[in-house]
Amino acid sequence: xxxxxxxxxxxxxxxxxxxxxxxxxxxxxxxxxxxxxxxxxxxxxxxxxxxxxxxxxxxxxxxxxxx
Amino acid sequence: xxxxxxxxxxxxxxxxxxxxxxxxxxxxxxxxxxxxxxxxxxxxxxxxxxxxxxxxxxxxxxxxxxxxxxxxxxxxxxxxxxxxxxxxxxxxxxxxxxxxxxxxxxxxxxxxxxxxxxxxxxxxxxxxxxxxxxxxxxxxxxxxxxxxxxxxxxxxxxxxxxxxxxxxxxxxxxxxxxxxxxxxxxxxxxxxxxxxxxxxxxxxxxxxxxxxxxxxxxxxxxxxxxxxxxxxxxxxxxxxxxxxxxxxxxxxxxxxxxxxxxxxxxxxxxxxxxxxxxxxxxxxxxxxxxxxxxxxxxxxxxxxxxxxxxxxxxxxxxxxxxxxxxxxxxxxxxxxxxxxxxxxxxxxxxxxxxxxxxxxxxxxxxx
Numbered sequence: 200x201x202x203x204x205x206x207x208x209x210x211x212x213x214x215x216x217x218x219x220x221x222x223x224x225x226x227x228x229x230x231x232x233x234x235x236x237x238x239x240x241x242x243x244x245x246x247x248x249x250x251x252x253x254x255x256x257x258x259x260x261x262x263x264x265x266x
Numbered sequence: 267x268x269x270x271x272x273x274x275x276x277x278x279x280x281x282x283x284x285x286x287x288x289x290x291x292x293x294x295x296x297x298x299x300x301x302x303x304x305x306x307x308x309x310x311x312x313x314x315x316x317x318x319x320x321x322x323x324x325x326x327x328x329x330x331x332x333x334x335x336x337x338x339x340x341x342x343x344x345x346x347x348x349x350x351x352x353x354x355x356x357x358x359x360x361x362x363x364x365x366x367x368x369x370x371x372x373x374x375x376x377x378x379x380x381x382x383x384x385x386x387x388x389x390x391x392x393x394x395x396x397x398x399x400x401x402x403x404x405x406x407x408x409x410x411x412x413x414x415x416x417x418x419x420x421x422x423x424x425x426x427x428x429x430x431x432x433x434x435x436x437x438x439x440x441x442x443x444x445x446x447x448x449x450x451x452x453x454x455x456x457x458x459x460x461x462x463x464x465x466x467x468x469x470x471x472x473x474x475x476x477x478x479x480x481x482x483x484x485x486x487x488x489x490x491x492x493x494x495x496x497x498x499x500x501x502x503x504x505x506x507x508x509x510x511x512x513x514x515x516x517x518x519x520x521x522x523x524x525x526x527x528x529x530x531x532x533x534x535x536x537x538x539x540x541x542x543x544x545x546x547x548x549x550x551x552x553x554x555x556x557x558x559x560x561x562x563x564x565x566x567x568x569x570x571x572x573x574x575x576x577x578x579x580x581x582x583x584x585x586x587x588x589x590x591x592x593x594x595x596x597x598x599x600x601x602x603x604x605x606x607x608x609x610x611x612x613x614x615x616x617x618x619x620x621x622x623x624x625x626x627x628x629x630x631x632x633x
């Protein structure tokens with residue numbers, strides 16, 4: 200019965216969307232604002248540490264709490 | 267000594283007033299309640315209309331500006347919103363699944379082909395995004411029309427029972443409609459949605475491997491884990507599609523060279539109130555939603571070969587499932603892969619072949 204009425208969830212505020220790039224060589228993770236054309240497992244930019252090609256591992260919305 | 271005349275008048279007045287009040291509330295209470303319900307439904311109906319109009323504008327805007335439609339999209343989008351699907355007759359349920367699949371595929375193909383004709387230069391991602399936005403707009407249009415129908419019927423008949431039933435479900439309908447509308451932002455920018463968790467898990471295991479198209483918008487890759495051969499299947503991303511996993515599963519299972527010993531399905535699942543978003547849970551069976559056609563065919567294929575089916579789901583609310591993926595859900599990808607690995611180790615032995623299916627809308631998730 201409860202499965203017929205699952206949680207609809209809370210109304211979400213406008214959340215900024217981030218793209219996470221992983222470097223497959225040194226493991227560095229870079230977090231930046233989402234850009235149009237980004238998609239998960241696409242080749243990203245250059246790793247700031249080892250200059251290898253990064254891969255986009257995640258794209259997510261995160262609520263930033265202002266202190 | 268009698269009562270003072272002023273006191274008697276007041277008492278009589280109060281008695282008469284009470285009788286009138288009682289009579290009015292007894293005779294008119296349903297009407298007063300119906301009037302209150304009518305006003306309440308009207309306010310919510312106005313909210314639904316705003317959402318319906320906004321989704322229509324978004325669909326027209328996307329087809330005109332992003333897909334650079336060669337013709338004015340307004341009239342065509344209005345026609346799309348009124349498209350209906352007649353479900354097959356179920357008096358004789360034998361073969362009903364095939365008939366439902368035939369009809370729903372036809373509906374899907376028709377909208378896709380017409381969008382292509384409207385914007386011949388649009389790429390497959392844009393077409394899938396437009397199709398997703400149109401689905402939202404069609405759903406909101408349908409919700410609005412049904413609520414309006416009952417509202418007018420309640421107004422005409424002054425039926426308290428019609429109106430009060432409508433009044434009771436209105437908060438849920440408005441919440442669901444707002445959830446649908448919030449999905450449009452994610453669709454427009456081709457960002458992954460919460461439902462894309464399954465494809466994200468499968469995609470991660472497919473990166474760098476050769477992909478084989480097994481069916482329209484459905485791909486698989488072969489990888490290895492601790493001496494087991496893994497077939498990993500998902501919808502073809504980054505388009506906003508769920509693919510045809512049922513056909514992929516059938517083809518892979520029925521290929522005598524593959525000898526699949528276990529099927530593992532990963533999907534997003536709607537949580538109950540109180541459950542945590544991003545919580546990973548395990549179970550048995552075919553983890554796939556939808557109308558039931560896909561589930562039926564996957565269950566049939568696995569049952570015919572006596573293959574066990576394991577399910578791993580990630581809990582989320584309806585809003586989370588259709589809006590931009592939340593951090594908690596994205597971070598559940600690695601936890602889910604750990605569970606998949608553990609299942610493979612526990613339920614299979616070296617030399618076995620496992621089929622892993624990542625179920626869900628793969629918008630913004632490649633492989």
